[in-house]
Amino acid sequence: MKEIFNFTDVEEMYQRCILASIAHAVMVGKYDMLTGEQWWDETNYNFQNFEGIRGVISFSEKDLACVLQNEMIASGEDDMVLLEGADNTTISFVQNEALPYMMSENENSAEIRITALFWSKGKKFYANVEEEQLMKKTDNILLPFLYSFEDAKKYWTDYYEMTDPQSRLVEEIYEKRILSKGKIKLGREIKNQLGKWFEDISNCLESFLEMNIDIEN
Template identity: 30%
Template sequence: MNKINEIGDQLWEGCILASIAHAIMVAHYPELANEHSWDDINYNVQNSSGGRGTITFHTNYVVGAFRNEDSERESNYTVALNYFNGAPQEVIDVAVNESLQYLLDDIHGSVAPVITTAFWGNKGGSNSNDNDEEFIKNGGFLIERQALNIEVAINEWIEDYYMTESQVSLLHSLFERKISNPNDKIMLTESEIKMIESDDEEGLKESKISFGELGIGWEL
């Protein structure tokens, strides 16, 4: 097993940040709606170019599995579990019951998870059967920005989405409120919804869905 960057709260915050930025800007780019989503404790990320992955923020462990369809690796259910060799049984259970359920595909007539790399860990650090280079190459590139220092990541999302001053202000406000009280319901006021600066009906619909997955509702 190889040690990769420390995992835990920082990665969760990075995924929350990515999702809030996405929820704001999908109102302008509804075609990107599939790229970030949450289902309870599972964060799903795609790049619309054959890369997809799921990170499960379980009580005791963070478990991530990824697929890069451009990878030279081939995977089926047995191989998928091999990426968790050496992991505690609880990690394997989380992978089987949560993370891998979002990476299912048809394998010779049978539905099974298809992945090309994985990791697991907790606040003390994380492990993978791949080294850093292999992990990034085979799917870990999907969370490179989520794993960055938060201030650096904020600047990268701002540049990537060409966010306006109003949108940046909303991003900062919602991010701080969400990480300060992660279980509290947050409601966007009418003035905050206007800070999204979109009148695209489809985009606003996708934005509302994305915010809802984060426990952020709209006051309308």
């Protein structure tokens, strides 16, 4: 069992997931083909790059677990081998929350195939592979969730080719979401602004609802 990502913690990684999700929720109005790139199912954050790599970060009250799959790597890894050294609470959490999202369908059956995983305990992250190897096997898909806030904001601004007003809106909504753990409601002016930018904002509204963000009609 090896300590990894010692420059960040659970709260920071959660915040980067929220930032990514809000950028996606705003800009999916422009890029509707990216609808399935990111999505939340309660406290499980799913993401993929449409090039065969996907992952889920499952959050509990204090900790998280992340499971990753690279379809370009033919053989999967045994989750119990990758979880060696984890306590029973972590093992149960990974198996019940994160692993089901890695179900792959084939001709005759369904199976769970994973390439890498890591988990947190306290302020530390652990894995049973070296940090460099984990990142390489999953083509650095985790990078936006490991950046500093400013670097992550720049990454998503560039990725979605946001205008300055769009980037400011993302940061405004992000700050409101981070400050509240429960449901939040945004004013009608947000919906009006999205409607000025994009012809169809239904995917935007749906993505916001996944994060417990409602927007007035």
